[in-house]
Amino acid sequence: MSNSISYNERLLKIFAGVRCLNKDQLPRYLEGRLTDIEKHLVEQHLVDCDLCFDALQILHKEGQLEKYVRLSNGIQQYIRDSIKPVSQLQKMERYVRKAKKRESMLIYFWLVAFIAGGGALMYLMQQYNRNKPVMARPAAVPVVPAAAMAASPPPATDSQTLQTRPVTLASSTGAVTTPPATVTPPPPAANDSAKTAALKKAAEDSLARKAAAVAAARAADSLRKKAAAKDSVARHTVKKDTPVMAAATADKTEKPVKQDDNNTAGKEKAESSSNASKPAATKAAPSSSTVVDTDEYLYRAAMVYQQQGNLDEAISRYKRLTANTGRVGEMARYQMAVCYRSKGQTGKAKRMFKEVVRMDGTMKQAAQQALDNL
Amino acid sequence: MYQQLSNLSDKELIARARKLKDREAEGVLLERYSHLLVAICLPALKNNAGANAQTLFPSLLQRLSNGLKTQSIQKASEWVHQTARTYFAHPDKQIPYYPSREAREQLHTENRVEKAASNTIEKQTLITQIQQALAGLSTDDRYLVEQFYLENKTFADLAAQKGYTPDKVRHLLKKAKSRLAMQLTNQSHVK
Numbered sequence: 309m310s311n312s313i314s315y316n317e318r319l320l321k322i323f324a325g326v327r328c329l330n331k332d333q334l335p336r337y338l339e340g341r342l343t344d345i346e347k348h349l350v351e352q353h354l355v356d357c358d359l360c361f362d363a364l365q366i367l368h369k370e371g372q373l374e375k376y377v378r379l380s381n382g383i384q385q386y387i388r389d390s391i392k393p394v395s396q397l398q399k400m401e402r403y404v405r406k407a408k409k410r411e412s413m414l415i416y417f418w419l420v421a422f423i424a425g426g427g428a429l430m431y432l433m434q435q436y437n438r439n440k441p442v443m444a445r446p447a448a449v450p451v452v453p454a455a456a457m458a459a460s461p462p463p464a465t466d467s468q469t470l471q472t473r474p475v476t477l478a479s480s481t482g483a484v485t486t487p488p489a490t491v492t493p494p495p496p497a498a499n500d501s502a503k504t505a506a507l508k509k510a511a512e513d514s515l516a517r518k519a520a521a522v523a524a525a526r527a528a529d530s531l532r533k534k535a536a537a538k539d540s541v542a543r544h545t546v547k548k549d550t551p552v553m554a555a556a557t558a559d560k561t562e563k564p565v566k567q568d569d570n571n572t573a574g575k576e577k578a579e580s581s582s583n584a585s586k587p588a589a590t591k592a593a594p595s596s597s598t599v600v601d602t603d604e605y606l607y608r609a610a611m612v613y614q615q616q617g618n619l620d621e622a623i624s625r626y627k628r629l630t631a632n633t634g635r636v637g638e639m640a641r642y643q644m645a646v647c648y649r650s651k652g653q654t655g656k657a658k659r660m661f662k663e664v665v666r667m668d669g670t671m672k673q674a675a676q677q678a679l680d681n682l
Numbered sequence: 683m684y685q686q687l688s689n690l691s692d693k694e695l696i697a698r699a700r701k702l703k704d705r706e707a708e709g710v711l712l713e714r715y716s717h718l719l720v721a722i723c724l725p726a727l728k729n730n731a732g733a734n735a736q737t738l739f740p741s742l743l744q745r746l747s748n749g750l751k752t753q754s755i756q757k758a759s760e761w762v763h764q765t766a767r768t769y770f771a772h773p774d775k776q777i778p779y780y781p782s783r784e785a786r787e788q789l790h791t792e793n794r795v796e797k798a799a800s801n802t803i804e805k806q807t808l809i810t811q812i813q814q815a816l817a818g819l820s821t822d823d824r825y826l827v828e829q830f831y832l833e834n835k836t837f838a839d840l841a842a843q844k845g846y847t848p849d850k851v852r853h854l855l856k857k858a859k860s861r862l863a864m865q866l867t868n869q870s871h872v873k
Contacts, residue, residue, distance in 0.1 A: 359763035387709050
């Protein structure tokens with residue numbers, strides 16, 4: 309069985325591929341220095357390979373082994389020399405190509421990173437700009453007016469508190485008082501009218517009434533201080549009010565003006581009678597302060613709009629107040645500039661701030677600072 | 683790198699030289715056959731007075747290099763041999779290498795045997811086919827083939843037995859093998 313297997317295996321040997329003779333085998337075969345197995349393998353190859361057979365035949369016949377060895381060494385060296393520099397060049401080229409590729413990849417990477425970074429920065433800036441007014445409005449807007457208003461001579465202030473309190477005081481003291489007149493910026497006019505009314509009434513009662521008026525004024529001063537202290541709290545309550553409510557208050561303020569007009573018409577009649585001196589005194593004071601009060605209420609309403617974020621409405625309200633050259637007008641201009649700044653209209657904001665600076669009022673420093681910041 | 687390349691077969695070196703444009707592989711292949719090239723060029727250098735080793739071998743190697751890039755080479759030794767012969771016959775003419783039919787059939791059979799090395803069924807089939815082809819040979823041819831391949835006799839032994847020269851024994855064996863390959867190819871085609 310083993311013989312049959314080996315016989316069959318040997319059959320395949322007929323077509324087994326054998327490599328050509330190498331440089332050492334060739335002379336050894338010629339000199340007969342090969343082993344039997346090696347010699348048989350060489351002869352198996354020689355059956356197929358004409359190149360090896362021809363080479364052996366030529367070397368056998370010519371007998372130029374020395375020349376053959378010399379030339380074969382020379383040709384091998386020639387091939388190595390001609391191939392090596394090329395391969396070195398190829399390697400250099402490959403290296404350079406790789407380096408270039410790496411460089412270009414790095415450039416692409418940095419480019420992409422820069423673009424991505426720029427995009428992220430832009431996005432963040434946009435987000436910041438979008439959120440900035442919302443974040444800044446509640447903090448920035450009330451601060452300046454609150455400080456300014458606290459420093460300024462007290463305006464008509466909250467309608468109900470200042471209207472009701474003097475009445476209660478007057479009722480408690482039993483004297484004729486000038487409730488809002490003492491509080492409002494143009495008190496001298498009101499005081500004068502009160503004094504003339506008092507002089508007209510009776511000389512006897514004048515001293516007592518003056519003393520009462522002084523006491524009422526002192527009480528009003530203390531109330532004013534309290535009101536100023538409560539101002540911020542009152543503003544917070546105003547914040548919650550809707551624009552409708554603010555408009556309602558504005559309307560309410562307008563109504564008394566009309567009433568006051570009517571009252572001023574009947575004022576002359578009232579002057580004739582001595583008994584009518586008290587109402588005349590009480591009604592003369594509002595006649596001078598109503599315009600200021602109206603502006604003040606307009607300003608308040610605009611503030612409410614501004615705090616609620618309705619900047620356009622607030623600006624339109626403030627614009628109405630620009631005719632006023634007094635304290636309210638200055639504040640209105642300042643707030644309008646703040647509104648413009650919030651809207652991003654820096655040109656208009658600057659113009660308004662400059663106007664405020666030019667007015668040279670109490671808000672000059674704040675406006676100048678705002679201008680510098682712009 | 684050179685050591686790794688020198689362990690590769692001719693087929694792999696040719697593939698590397700052609701596809702990857704690997705000059706080192708090309709160099710290793712040419713170096714593998716350079717001593718044989720020198721041997722077959724010796725008569726030309728001796729007989730031709732104008733022939734010079736400094737010019738002959740570079741131009742011959744250049745021709746081989748060009749042929750390696752353009753021609754389809756199935757058997758490197760045959761390609762080198764044919765290129766050298768055509769170079770000496772027509773130095774100015776570059777005749778493309780094309781393997782003979784016998785060479786192709788023999789190469790095909792060699793490839794089949796190589797593939798069947800790990801396939802027992804294929805191997806058995808091939809053995810049966812070879813036995814059948816051997817039976818189809820003439821008695822002299824079969825005797826020479828069996829004695830040479832199966833009994834490991836040398837050219838000299840067979841020449842002594844038959845009274846031929848070793849060259850004639852080699853020639854007869856080549857012919858017999860070629861017929862065997864042809865029969866095997868025909869058998870595979872008949873299938």
